[in-house]
Amino acid sequence: MVFGPFTGKDNHGCPIAFGAGFVSSENCDAFSWVFTVFVECMGVAPRIIITDQDWGMRLAIEKVLSGTRHCLCMWHIMSKLFEKIPKSISDREKFSKEFKACVWSELLDPDEFDILWTGIVEKYGVEDHKWFKDMFVVKHLWIPAYFRDVPMGSLMRTSFSESENSFFKRYLKPLFNFVDFTLQYNNDIDAQRNQTERLDYYDSIISPKCATDLTFEKQLASIYTDRMFRVVQESISEADKSCRMISISTLENIEVFKVSDARKKTFTVTHEIETESFDCECKLFERCGYLCSHLFFVLRNKDVNNISEKYVGNRWLKSELLKAVHGLMSDESASDKGSNEDDKLQLGNRWHGRYFGLYQCAFKNKNHLIALDNLLAGIGPQIFTHESTGSSSVDKNDSIKNIYGIIVPEEITAHAPDVVSTKGGASDKKSRIKSSIEKAIEKASKLHRRCGECHKVTDHNARSCGRK
Incomplete structure (x- = not known):
């Protein structure tokens, strides 16, 4: 099949x-x-x-x-x-x-x-x-x-x-039956999900370095995944260093820019002033979901600090923002989950959805971000009391119990085994039996001497000369 x-x-x-x-x-x-x-x-x-x-x-x-x-x-x-x-x-x-x-x-x-x-x-x-x-x-x-x-x-x-x-x-073999295939296919999917989760984790802890001083580059670095931001960053660097303005013209409510890129090709960028909409002749945004160097160049010349949400899209956003955009963390989705799921996980998902929703709304305005930051800073002291500061060890024991399903015993009876110095690579005694690889390495590194019979520098002597 x-x-x-x-x-x-x-x-x-x-x-x-x-x-x-x-x-x-x-x-x-x-x-x-x-x-x-x-x-x-x-x-x-x-x-x-x-x-x-x-x-x-x-x-x-x-x-x-x-x-x-x-x-x-x-x-x-x-x-x-x-x-x-x-x-x-x-x-x-x-x-x-x-x-x-x-x-x-x-x-x-x-x-x-x-x-x-x-x-x-x-x-x-x-x-x-x-x-x-x-x-x-x-x-x-x-x-x-x-x-x-x-x-x-x-x-x-x-x-x-x-x-x-x-x-x-890597996982599947032609002679597998359906049971073997199902097991290995699940392993494939687990490996793929593990890679995605690892990239999501890197996105949450790593802040990419900016190549320019443009404000919208920092904005996109905080929104796009790291791999896709590196692609977008090349277009931003090209716009900042290599693109040139050929001509500018205005026709009624539309501005027309002729922009030359690093490959010495000229493209037309149109800007509709009333609706603040941009369009480039190369159609990169329509094909790939991120802006081209020609549009970045026009936005830089117009002193645009934050790129509009419609030109950011939702195709290459980080996982948390992507879930918030698609409503996967809304109250309705949390209420529709099975009753067997953990209540804390439901509340955590609901909180993440609300936070990222507020963050996206407030990101467009600096004053809104300041107000949201002050509000979150004031909520902390109201919820967390000084009594909860000493419960770190209790929380640690609870987390161990949740992960392993057992309680940490008061007395530790199982310890790591001692290293046996006469076994394996830990041995430093001359009586240890050497492997064939070690013997071959020692023999290759040993200095040869001149044979008294054939007068050649080799690994045999006059007695064994001619026998090999």
């Missing part, structure tokens, strides 16, 4: 498994069943799905996921490029470079792409080649120029399916 995982991206930009299914054959009916069950489990159909060039899967998506935008994986297509180039082309490396620059460009619109593609294939005489003709027919399914306004999150440029397959291969 064929194992097919559903893979996406989390807020750290790492692969995450939504689910998996088994099919007995790779045809339309089998894939239709998998997609139907997947939608039932998730509760909603995906907005975008990226697959390889399997025809049965494409028919199943058109049948079951009619409202989902289907894309073909660019990585799988472009990995076949060099073997598809005809041998009649003398400079195959030059053709490959020009063709990749055309295909991978996210800055071209569909009309510009068509012109550039046609020019390249006619230049090298491959306009009648079957593979290039077939790929041009389905260009709307895999060329980035046709997905400029679609929130892809950089999924088209990498093969997350291949990285997820290699991840599962």
Whole structure:
């Protein structure tokens, strides 16, 4: 049976498994069943799905996921490029470079792409080649120029399916039965969740260093996850050091900026004054969910300190803020939880939701932040009394009891064993039996002497010369 995982991206930009299914054959009916069950489990159909060039899967998506935008994986297509180039082309490396620059460009619109593609294939005489003709027919399914306004999150440029397959291969074996598979699959998911929790923990304790003195860089450093902030930080540094203003014009209620970036390309940024809305010609924010260097440059020149919430988005926020945005910590969600859950955990989740909700509302105004800080500082003395300061040892014992399920005994009877000096690596006596590796190391480091028979510097003598 064929194992097919559903893979996406989390807020750290790492692969995450939504689910998996088994099919007995790779045809339309089998894939239709998998997609139907997947939608039932998730509760909603995906907005975008990226697959390889399997025809049965494409028919199943058109049948079951009619409202989902289907894309073909660019990585799988472009990995076949060099073997598809005809041998009649003398400079195959030059053709490959020009063709990749055309295909991978996210800055071209569909009309510009068509012109550039046609020019390249006619230049090298491959306009009648079957593979290039077939790929041009389905260009709307895999060329980035046709997905400029679609929130892809950089999924088209990498093969997350291949990285997820290699991840599962660490745990799964072809000869596993379903019981073994279930156990190992749960281990896979636990390892993936552990990685996410570790990144969440780093985000909560690490404050990234700012590359500029811009205020909105500090704002984004406190909101975005560390991995995604490093990507955004490159755009901020480029805006601060490399971008240049070419021209500024005003037309009624709209400001138009011509901005040149580090690659000496010029893009148009429009600013609608009445609604305070910005838009860049490169469409990076629509595709990936974070602003480009051209917009950062305009915001810097307009002395913007805090970026509006609509241009921050909620795709790459830290986990706590992400949960607050989606309402996962609201009072309703806490009341709907099962009665078997811990009341303290429910109250803690509810408190986190309220705090981050207040924080997001107050972050837009400095006076609101000061008022919220003063309010929290005044609540502490009202709740916590001086009597609770001496209960640290009691709290520690309670936490140990909750974790291990036992009470700390008054008298400790079990102690760590003493080290046996005559066993293993702790031994320092010459009587210890040496391993073959130790003997080989000592023999290699031992100085050789000259043989009296063959007069060579070697590890044998005149008596054993010739016997080896």
